[in-house]
Amino acid sequence: MNYQHAFHAGGVSDVFKHWILVLLLEKLSQKPTPFGVLDTHAGAGFYDLSTERSQKTQEYQEGIARLIHLKEVPPAFASYLALIKQCQGLPDKLQHYPGSPYIIKHYLREHDSLIACDSHPETYRWLQRNLDAKYDKRVALHEQDAYLAMKAFLPLKEKRGLVLIDPPFEKEREFQQISEALKTALHRFQQGTYAIWYPIKHRPPVRAFHEVLQSFVPHQFLIVELLRRNDNDAKTLNGCGMVIINPPWELQETLASTLPWLVKYFAIDDNARTELRLTRRD
Ligand SMILES: C[S@@+](CC[C@H](N)C(=O)[O-])C[C@H]1O[C@@H](n2cnc3c(N)ncnc32)[C@H](O)[C@@H]1O
Incomplete structure (x- = not known):
């Protein structure tokens, strides 16, 4: 397992996922x-985009770099963009990008809490350094x-709260592992909101994942996707999506108001589009 999120920090998937996380x-x-x-998959927490890893792929150029200088954005996008701007050392210069645990920590109030896990030793050490939460009783790394964390820490x-599941999808079994873990998690913590990010290359594995969820998730769930081009090539990342189990009230309307605006910045060709639908158990 060699996945390093620094190669992907600030890319299209991060913008999509972290915007929804902020909402x-x-x-x-x-x-x-x-x-x-x-x-559950916290990553290093904070990324310097000038490092060799980020510079090698420069994924942020296709992602956050296309948005950070905008003066006007839809209201539902404003908080996310303000937070990204706040992370920069110099105004008007994009150099840093926050990861999910950093964003979550930013929103914690006095009695809220965050449990952040990463199984990669080097990433975990960076997470400890970047979150700087040794004396913060609200944060446990x-x-x-x-x-295993989903078994150990739920409910x-x-x-009340959120479980963010954001795996690297390096293993073929990832969708299956998520479904298995969710079955147990939903027994222990039925009322929680679960946000699961996934990559979209071609449609069959994604459709199969949605069908499996529909067979056992007792609540309604929202499917939100951003496709940069057609989802018919199993070898390339064509877009990404999120399943949100127990979505909060009005989230669907909020996403609907902003997704058509967002996809225009990330479109690769005329087949770029978004999907948004609420589904429930048959
Ligand atoms: C996509 S990155 C996470 C990015 C992060 N959630 C964010 O939004 O900033 C996936 C992370 O999962 C970690 N990882 C991979 N397999 C894992 C596992 N089985 N348990 C916990 N962490 C894992 C990797 O080390 C990597 O840091």
Whole structure:
């Protein structure tokens, strides 16, 4: 397992995923009762885009670099973009990009909490350094397997919150592992919101994943996807998606208002499009 998120930091998938993450965190913070978040595949937490790894692929050039200088964005995109701007050392210069645990920590209030896991030793050491949370009682970091963490840490002690599942998809069995882990997790923490990111190369594995979820997820779930071109080539990343189980109220409308705007910045050809639908158990 050699996946290093630094190669992909700030790319299209990160923008899509972290924008939705910010919307979910904003919804959780609207109620005064504490919430918890389990970030199962946390990564290093914060990325310097000038490092060799980020410079090698420069994925951020196709992602956040296309948006960071915009003066006007849809209201639902404003908080995410403001946070990315806040992470830069110099105004007007894109150099840093935050990872999911950094974004989540930013939204924690006094009694909220974050459990962030990564099983890769080097990444975990970076996570410890970048989150700088040794004395922060709200944050617990673990060098641990994501799917074991879902058994160990659910239900969240706050009894409300989010589980973010963002695997590298290097293994063929990843979709299957997610489904298996979700079955147990949903027994333990039925009321939680679950956000699962996935890559889209060609449609069959994604369709199969949705069908499996539909066979056992007891609640409605939202499918949101951004395709940069047709999803008919198993060898290239053509887009990405997220399944959101127990989506918060009005999230679907919020996403619908902004996705058509967002996809225009990332389109590779005329087949670029978005998908948004709520599904429930048959
Ligand atoms: C896509 S990256 C995560 C990015 C991060 N969620 C973000 O948005 O900033 C996937 C991470 O999962 C880690 N990883 C891979 N397999 C894992 C497993 N079984 N359990 C926990 N972490 C794992 C990798 O080391 C990598 O850092």
